[in-house]
Amino acid sequence: MTSLPPPESERSRDTSLSASWHGDLQVLAPEAPASLRTGEVELLLSRWSEPQRRYHTVQHLVEVLQAIEGLAAAGEVDTVGARLARVAAWYHDVVYDPRAASGSNEHRSAALARDHLNALGVARGSVDVIEALVLMTLDHDASAGPAALASRRHTVEVLHDADLWVLSAPVARYREYARQVRAEYAHVPDDLFTHGRSAILSQFLQREDIYRTGHARRHWRAQAHRNLTTELARLRA
Known part of the structure; x- marks a missing residue:
């Protein structure tokens, strides 16, 4: 049976999300082919749309990204930090199984982020920060974290609050x-x-x-x- 196309509002939402993703990845991974960036954002959106999800859906992703933008507009983080927070938001619940053991989703999401961003050619320092940001969402302790976050306090706080x-x-x-x-x-x-x-x-x-x-x-x-x-x-x- 042929599947129906998504509603216009959903297509518009996904188009806007994809544009945001491409804008950030063009800066973080300028050498990555557009086809590779497109394949990744399609994978991410499919993960966020999995049937076992009810709250951790594209709706949540959109709300987190919008909150990051609001906090950035209020001067809570610089342009670089906002970009890292947005990319971390894409990955922070990309693996989500409500039956998984505590911490498993966050650790698996962080590992996927590291592997995929490395494959896209994102610089190691940025990958380290994004991975650490994803892991921060495990217990929402914005005051802790590895050395990678030491100079990114505002970025940590913005993703913490947006989530x-x-x-x-x-x-x-x-x-x-x-x-x-x-x-x-x-x-x-x-x-x-x-x-x-x-x-x-x-x-x-x-x-x-x-x-x-x-x-x-x-x-x-x-x-x-x-x-x-x-x-x-x-x-x-």
């Missing part, structure tokens, strides 16, 4: 996000999911600051606290 933007989303989007997370973990019994999810939300609420950049603290933090508190109360009811 957690959804916590500060408008109420309707946050509720959708919570439903998507539950759907992704549909194989987990309700009591175990409630316990694990409550622990994660509580950890974020107990942090001195959910976000690391000044812009996110000023504009995202209050809404994030409201969203997290509301969901936690619902889970405990």
Whole structure:
């Protein structure tokens, strides 16, 4: 049976994403043939569209990239850092299996990023930073990390906050996000999911600051606290 073409809005979205990818890779890997860059972005989009995903989808990728752009526009990171953060965003959940052991997805995503960016001809220093950024998303500890991130503090903070933007989303989007997370973990019994999810939300609420950049603290933090508190109360009811 012939498959239907994607809706126009989806095609437009993917075209915009591909243009962003090519723009960044033309700078990071100027010698890479266009066909190689195209093959990679098509692979990435197919990974982000896998059927087991409910939250970690192209929608999440778009939101992270948009958040990076907003933080860059607010002066939280320079042009080079924003580019590295965007490329890291493409890879940070490229491997995603909700049944995988803790940390497996992030480590496998980081390894894939290193292998594929090396094949594209990205400079070793940039590959090191991108790999480390992907691994940072494992525990969202923006203060730690390898030496590769020592001079990229603002880049780390921007990707950290962009990946957690959804916590500060408008109420309707946050509720959708919570439903998507539950759907992704549909194989987990309700009591175990409630316990694990409550622990994660509580950890974020107990942090001195959910976000690391000044812009996110000023504009995202209050809404994030409201969203997290509301969901936690619902889970405990």
